[in-house]
Amino acid sequence: MNENMNKPNDDDIVFAASGLTKTFGRSEKAIRAVDDVSFAMRRGEIITVVGESGSGKSTLARMILRLLPITSGTMALNGTDVTRLRGRGLQEYWRQVQAVFQDPFSAFNQFFSVRRLLHRSGKLLRHADVDLDSRMRAALEQVGMHPAEVLDKYPHELSGGQRQRIMIARALMMEPKLLIADEATSMLDASLRATILNVLFDLRADADLSVLFITHDIGQACYLSDRVLVMQHGKLVENGPTEDVIFNPKHDYTQRLLADVPRLHDVG
Amino acid sequence: MKLSRFTSRFYVALGIVFLVAFFGTLGPLLFTGKDLTTVVGGLYDAPSGKAWLGTDNLGHDVFTYLMYGTRSSLIVGVISGLIATFIGVVVGTVAGYVGGAVEETLMAATNIMLAIPQIVVLVLISVALDSRSVTSVAIVIAVTSWPWTARAVRAQASSVRTREHLDIARLSGANTVSIIVFDVLPYMLSYVVMVFVLQISIAILSEAALSLLGLGPSEGTSLGLMLHWALAWESVRNSAWWAFVPPTIMLTMVAFGFLLLQSSLDEVFNPRLRRDSGRKRRKRIASARTAAEAAEAATTSGSGA
Amino acid sequence: MIVMEPVLEPSVPGEILLRASNLRAEYEAASGGIVAVDDVSLSIRDGEVLGVAGESGCGKSTLGAVLSLTARPPLYVLGGELEIAGRKLSFDPDHAPPRLWRGSVVSLLPQGAMNSISPTIRIGDFAVDIIRAHEPGVSRKEAIDRAAERLEQLGLPARALSSYPHQLSGGMKQRVVTVLSTLLNPRLLIADEPTSALDVSTQKVMIELLIELLDRRLVGSVIFVTHDLPVLRMIAHRIAIMYAGRIAEIGETEEIINRARHPYTGALLASVLVPEPQIRRRRITGISGAPPSLADPPPGCRFHPRCNLATDVCRTTQPPQVGDWHQYAACWWAQDHQGEAVVSYL
Numbered sequence: 001m002n003e004n005m006n007k008p009n010d011d012d013i014v015f016a017a018s019g020l021t022k023t024f025g026r027s028e029k030a031i032r033a034v035d036d037v038s039f040a041m042r043r044g045e046i047i048t049v050v051g052e053s054g055s056g057k058s059t060l061a062r063m064i065l066r067l068l069p070i071t072s073g074t075m076a077l078n079g080t081d082v083t084r085l086r087g088r089g090l091q092e093y094w095r096q097v098q099a100v101f102q103d104p105f106s107a108f109n110q111f112f113s114v115r116r117l118l119h120r121s122g123k124l125l126r127h128a129d130v131d132l133d134s135r136m137r138a139a140l141e142q143v144g145m146h147p148a149e150v151l152d153k154y155p156h157e158l159s160g161g162q163r164q165r166i167m168i169a170r171a172l173m174m175e176p177k178l179l180i181a182d183e184a185t186s187m188l189d190a191s192l193r194a195t196i197l198n199v200l201f202d203l204r205a206d207a208d209l210s211v212l213f214i215t216h217d218i219g220q221a222c223y224l225s226d227r228v229l230v231m232q233h234g235k236l237v238e239n240g241p242t243e244d245v246i247f248n249p250k251h252d253y254t255q256r257l258l259a260d261v262p263r264l265h266d267v268g
Numbered sequence: 269m270k271l272s273r274f275t276s277r278f279y280v281a282l283g284i285v286f287l288v289a290f291f292g293t294l295g296p297l298l299f300t301g302k303d304l305t306t307v308v309g310g311l312y313d314a315p316s317g318k319a320w321l322g323t324d325n326l327g328h329d330v331f332t333y334l335m336y337g338t339r340s341s342l343i344v345g346v347i348s349g350l351i352a353t354f355i356g357v358v359v360g361t362v363a364g365y366v367g368g369a370v371e372e373t374l375m376a377a378t379n380i381m382l383a384i385p386q387i388v389v390l391v392l393i394s395v396a397l398d399s400r401s402v403t404s405v406a407i408v409i410a411v412t413s414w415p416w417t418a419r420a421v422r423a424q425a426s427s428v429r430t431r432e433h434l435d436i437a438r439l440s441g442a443n444t445v446s447i448i449v450f451d452v453l454p455y456m457l458s459y460v461v462m463v464f465v466l467q468i469s470i471a472i473l474s475e476a477a478l479s480l481l482g483l484g485p486s487e488g489t490s491l492g493l494m495l496h497w498a499l500a501w502e503s504v505r506n507s508a509w510w511a512f513v514p515p516t517i518m519l520t521m522v523a524f525g526f527l528l529l530q531s532s533l534d535e536v537f538n539p540r541l542r543r544d545s546g547r548k549r550r551k552r553i554a555s556a557r558t559a560a561e562a563a564e565a566a567t568t569s570g571s572g573a
Numbered sequence: 574m575i576v577m578e579p580v581l582e583p584s585v586p587g588e589i590l591l592r593a594s595n596l597r598a599e600y601e602a603a604s605g606g607i608v609a610v611d612d613v614s615l616s617i618r619d620g621e622v623l624g625v626a627g628e629s630g631c632g633k634s635t636l637g638a639v640l641s642l643t644a645r646p647p648l649y650v651l652g653g654e655l656e657i658a659g660r661k662l663s664f665d666p667d668h669a670p671p672r673l674w675r676g677s678v679v680s681l682l683p684q685g686a687m688n689s690i691s692p693t694i695r696i697g698d699f700a701v702d703i704i705r706a707h708e709p710g711v712s713r714k715e716a717i718d719r720a721a722e723r724l725e726q727l728g729l730p731a732r733a734l735s736s737y738p739h740q741l742s743g744g745m746k747q748r749v750v751t752v753l754s755t756l757l758n759p760r761l762l763i764a765d766e767p768t769s770a771l772d773v774s775t776q777k778v779m780i781e782l783l784i785e786l787l788d789r790r791l792v793g794s795v796i797f798v799t800h801d802l803p804v805l806r807m808i809a810h811r812i813a814i815m816y817a818g819r820i821a822e823i824g825e826t827e828e829i830i831n832r833a834r835h836p837y838t839g840a841l842l843a844s845v846l847v848p849e850p851q852i853r854r855r856r857i858t859g860i861s862g863a864p865p866s867l868a869d870p871p872p873g874c875r876f877h878p879r880c881n882l883a884t885d886v887c888r889t890t891q892p893p894q895v896g897d898w899h900q901y902a903a904c905w906w907a908q909d910h911q912g913e914a915v916v917s918y919l
Binding site: 062065067091094098099101102103106107108109110111112117120121123124167170 | 431432433435436437438439440441442450451454455
């Protein structure tokens with residue numbers, strides 16, 4: 001693997017994973033869903049993890065979010081080890097690392113209004129002397145929504161696109177350093193998808209945010225990211241700048257994957 | 269919830285349950301003058317103007333006993349239903365949401381409870397108690413009838429657990445109790461209501477079974493106790509049908525009412541189980557067609573002008 | 574990059590296999606009817622693959638259900654006529670469509686078909702059910718043999734029939750289900766999002782299977798419903814773009830992709846993200862606004878509130894179909910700019 005990509009002594013490195021491994025089950029039947037994955041993310045960088053279903057990309061996302069226990073390996077946020085954080089420390093971690101998920105319907109508690117959803121997340125900010133209400137409004141405006149119109153709405157009163165934008169606002173409210181977007185646009189229509197991707201794209205410049213974008217769609221990876229990581233059977237098989245990985249892939253698997261992607265135009 | 273979602277089955281069930289509940293709660297207040305100690309005649313007097321449903325083996329008025337018996341049965345049903353549902357939901361939700369070793373332990377306990385025949389446990393506990401009030405009988409029934417609720421609720425909770433909003437809640441720093449109360453339970457509320465209704469009817473039938481064996485409440489009466497005494501004093505051989513037919517009918521109505529309520533609630537909460545009536549459908553299409561034709565005519569004339 | 578060319582030519586060019594006219598279908602809802610397919614007419618030639626594309630809620634799956642005669646409550650077909658292989662059918666609320674047409678004349682491969690087989694039965698039982706629905710006298714063994722023969726003919730393992738659904742991978746399951754739902758050699762196969770849940774490599778294999786079914790004349794024609802335009806380019810001869818319950822544009826695949834004439838088609842194509850160098854060079858804006866509610870669609874052209882080229886006439890009057898049955902755009906702009914592509918105007 002690309003050893004040179006993983007030097008955590010770079011000042012700009014926000015997040016570094018080293019040898020991350022997750023096994024499900026015990027002994028002989030154990031499945032290595034994520035197998036020795038190492039990479040580093042710089043400030044303001046958008047990295048896409050691509051892979052087919054079962055490649056372990058979503059498991060990786062849930063490990064980074066600390067929603068799944070890590071079997072082995074370490075991760076560091078701004079140079080601090082966060083692999084085994086608990087309690088208050090974990091809450092502080094979640095203030096800096098947030099997520100948007102795939103399904104804009106099941107991500108909402110249907111009994112909560114938008115205001116209550118955001119307020120609940122806002123509890124992570126209770127030690128950080130901020131005006132929650134203005135944070136909430138600012139975050140909604142950042143994703144192009146009018147706070148007065150949506151704050152008292154319930155999820156069933158919002159469209160899929162609106163819901164997904166509110167989910168992004170919820171994450172942004174914490175002013176995180178790292179945003180994990182796990183197939184965050186997969187269930188949206190093409191026309192809306194572009195809008196959401198642009199929101200992520202602009203945040204990188206405006207808010208110094210790093211984004212780990214997880215998708216099976218190489219087209220989206222190509223549009224959005226600075227760097228692309230390719231996963232196969234839990235392993236990272238290719239890691240490099242988008243232009244290199246997508247237009248000049250080195251690994252067999254990446255080449256095959258790209259050859260199968262349907263195109264709109266014949267490539268010259 | 270809109271009223272149109274309720275089916276006629278639901279209203280029939282609700283009607284039966286209300287009828288029984290009125291009889292058991294308001295009955296003793298309306299028909300005063302007799303109580304459980306009043307002796308109005310001799311052994312198995314036939315129904316008459318004085319005793320509408322005749323008398324029992326000790327000369328008590330069967331109608332009065334029926335009212336008080338229904339009331340005891342309902343009290344046992346509600347108390348026991350509440351307790352059993354509460355235990356079952358807590359055990360099931362915690363097991364389903366937390367998972368891992370906690371789930372395995374709780375479910376092992378539940379399965380052991382399920383494996384022991386309920387009636388045996390009921391009989392043993394009841395025998396061990398010196399005096400049994402209506403409440404203590406209800407509690408005894410509750411502690412033996414929660415396990416299947418726990419199993420069913422655990423399955424529901426596990427399916428809710430896969431929803432992404434629980435991950436969002438965890439990422440928001442919410443603790444386990446808050447997640448169970450606000451994110452898991454509301455999604456199972458309709459299910460819990462159905463479980464509760466079913467638990468009531470199970471408890472009423474269990475009480476009847478215990479009482480029939482002579483292990484019911486040691487004070488007052490109940491539908492099961494009435495049957496117990498009717499059996500013990502050979503009402504069948506004496507052709508004293510009024511001693512055993514009324515409590516049997518009442519018991520059947522209570523159990524049937526709650527069971528029907530439970531299954532019709534299932535239809536309300538789960539509209540896929542409902543059947544569309546053919547007549548309504550054709551009517552809708554006919555009206556839609558007319559509307560379509562009218563619209564078409566309007567466009568044609570509009571573009572022509 | 575080798576792009577798969579549609580490999581087949583209609584065996585009798587020009588012979589119309591299906592002619593659907595003025596289809597209207599409505600979902601019954603508490604708040605009133607939602608007309609999801611509104612006055613849709615289309616024709617398909619024998620041997621042709623027609624792609625039907627559009628965003629969610631545009632009515633494409635509903636159209637598939639209507640054409641495959643599988644509409645069931647709360648979806649009701651309000652009217653329209655269907656002519657398949659010389660047989661006529663008029664949708665009439667009082668008469669159910671002939672049940673035996675399903676499977677042998679038209680067959681639907683529903684969305685998520687691979688997950689619709691009961692997990693407790695073997696795949697072979699599913700095949701038996703399909704055959705017996707039409708030929709009740711067939712023995713179980715004979716039905717299994719026929720299914721096995723068909724699978725092997727298409728290069729799929731016959732042992733799949735003795736498996737339970739969960740024992741097969743997603744792509745294999747989808748292919749086996751496809752073969753089984755075409756066991757009766759339907760003249761028209763309607764495939765609703767058959768590749769959407771698959772990875773790109775299995776997507777490609779699935780499309781190759783559909784092409785082989787057509788080549789061997791095991792199915793007559795295919796209607797391929799999807800939101801994925803690049804996939805359609807691999808298989809469809811023509812593409813119909815639906816918007817808010819109507820066909821906005823229909824035409825030869827390369828014409829639609831390279832010389833779209835309806836502004837909606839143009840906008841939709843512009844928001845497709847494919848791994849091609851040009852998408853890294855510019856900002857893709859998507860389409861502003863949201864599709865209209867079908868309970869209360871806007872007057873005139875239904876796309877006008879989101880259209881950059883809309884004029885007064887678009888806001889009041891339903892646009893004409895510019896072109897012939899085979900290739901047209903329902904658009905006032907296209908009417909005024911005959912023969913021009915919309916892309917340079919957007």
